[in-house]
Amino acid sequence: MAMSSKSWPIVTVPIENESDVVAVRQRAHRVAELLGFDRQDQTRIATAVSELARNAFGYAGGGRAEFALDATAAPQRFVVRICDEGPGIANLQTILDGQYRSTSGMGLGLVGARRLMDTFSIDSKPGKGTKVEVGHKLPGRLDPWPRAKLTEIVSSLKKETSSDPLTALREQNRELMQSLDEIRRREEESQQLNQELGDTNRGVVALYAELDGRAEQLRQASELKTRFLSNMSHEFRTPLNSVLALSRLLLDRIDGELTSEQERQVGYIRRSAESLLELVNDMLDLAKVEAGKAEVKPVRFSVASLFGALRGALRPLLTSTSVELLFEPLQDFPPLCTDESKVAQILRNLISNALKFTEQGEVRVTARLSGDEQRVIFAVRDTGIGIAPEDHERIFEEFSQVQTRLQKKLKGTGLGLPLSRSLARLLGGDLAVESIPGQGSVFTLEIPASIGEPDRESLAPQSDTSKCVLLIDDDETFRYVLRQIVGNESRYEFIEAGGGEEGLKLAREKRPDVIILDLQMPTVDGFTVLQQLGADERTGAIPVVVSTSMTIDATLRSRLPDRVRLISKNAISRESVSLFLRDAVQSLT
The missing domain is CATH 3.40.50.2300 (Response regulator)
Incomplete structure (x- = not known):
């Protein structure tokens, strides 16, 4: 595992005692800083390199750290190679698979260094030592380093090395053989610092492992939720559909007339069942979108016909004469090719919400094309109570409801807006809100005007034959x-x-x-x-x-x-x- 011929050497640091592990970390941090890495990357590189140096000293009795710049990569790569002539690693693959733990944490060191760096390679054979090479790409914002400019960094590092107090003390100890007490004191300080750094590195590696575990738990929980809702759909919907069908039979007077009181009671039953079925449908639709199983069926339709259907369906919600529902007339608006039912579902939800929270004034629905005519922008504007800025994102969270003076009078589940935003993104667009308390709200749905070829379903002629x-x-x-x-x-x-x-x-x-x-x-x-x-x-x-x-x-x-x-x-x-x-x-x- 030799470095590339175009790897330009920067500095080599021997690893002979525990204080050298600290020196390697300091040198890695300083070289990363000079090469232009930001502070976070400097820490990542220094942490990975010092953990590998600690392994070399602890398991092989020493080695060396070679720092270089790989000029063959694009972008260039800062490379550090840790070499030792120790006994090698017999159970290397077990360690890399994360299945081995030693009392001193060597497995964590290798796996952690691999996670922290962009590139990682290792060559180890029993009795022939170990060579580990890690690399980190230089930030893309930097121009490639020329060889001449890199030479300036090498010279600067030599000057800093000669003035480093810890290095100078180590050289003085070797030359003058200072007293045993002084040497022991320095080694104890270095050992304590090295232990602290080792604990920090293990903490970082443990944190990464914990985050991976949490992500897997969230994924499994989401799958279980979707599976539960899908499996329960029949059990939820069958009795609700039966209630709705039976109430419709009664309201249609198939078995005879109803008194006014009976009609009112049946109406209450039907409205309650419809509300519960709407909740079930919203939950199932949201689960399908989150699981990536929702189907988009593009059809060609006009915005005028869509507005006409919405006007007829939502007009019964106008319970007050002080509120108007207005659809701005459209002229020469080209037909759309997208999933009409999902667009209608989103707009129906937005309009019904606007009517609920508007006590007087109007709810106005508009549509326009973007400048390049590739996207259509629907807006539902009301003169209602408005939404505080800190709640603009919270209303798109599942089961979240903003407490207002009208909220106690109104019923809802907090699923309508999250589902509407999910459907908008499924159609390649998004849903946003602008609102000021007391001045109304504007919900904007922006989606592509066309997302594919429309489905063609022929309508069969009718027959009244017995x-x-x-x-x-x-x-x-x-x-x-x-x-x-x-x-x-x-x-x-x-x-x-x-x-x-x-x-x-x-x-x-x-x-x-x-x-x-x-x-x-x-x-x-x-x-x-x-x-x-x-x-x-x-x-x-x-x-x-x-x-x-x-x-x-x-x-x-x-x-x-x-x-x-x-x-x-x-x-x-x-x-x-x-x-x-x-x-x-x-x-x-």
């Missing part, structure tokens, strides 16, 4: 809801099965025109039912609509045949059922 519908679902409540909706439609014959095995039997016997299928069922699940339906010539051509509480994403779609249509149980209503039944049977009419 058809037989088979529902296969183990959830008795959901079967009841569908039975009430579809059973009241005279153009549909409705049959149902409480499990996959019974559903397959009815499908082969009745040959229905449409099958509505749940995926998560005991014994025979929906995936198995789909496979057996497709393999049987009697049922292979029957259209299948999968209704599920599972998260509908690319992973789920990849497990299903292309011919299968997916719909969330959360979206079930009289209108949606009629629509997807017509779409499913259109190929048979």
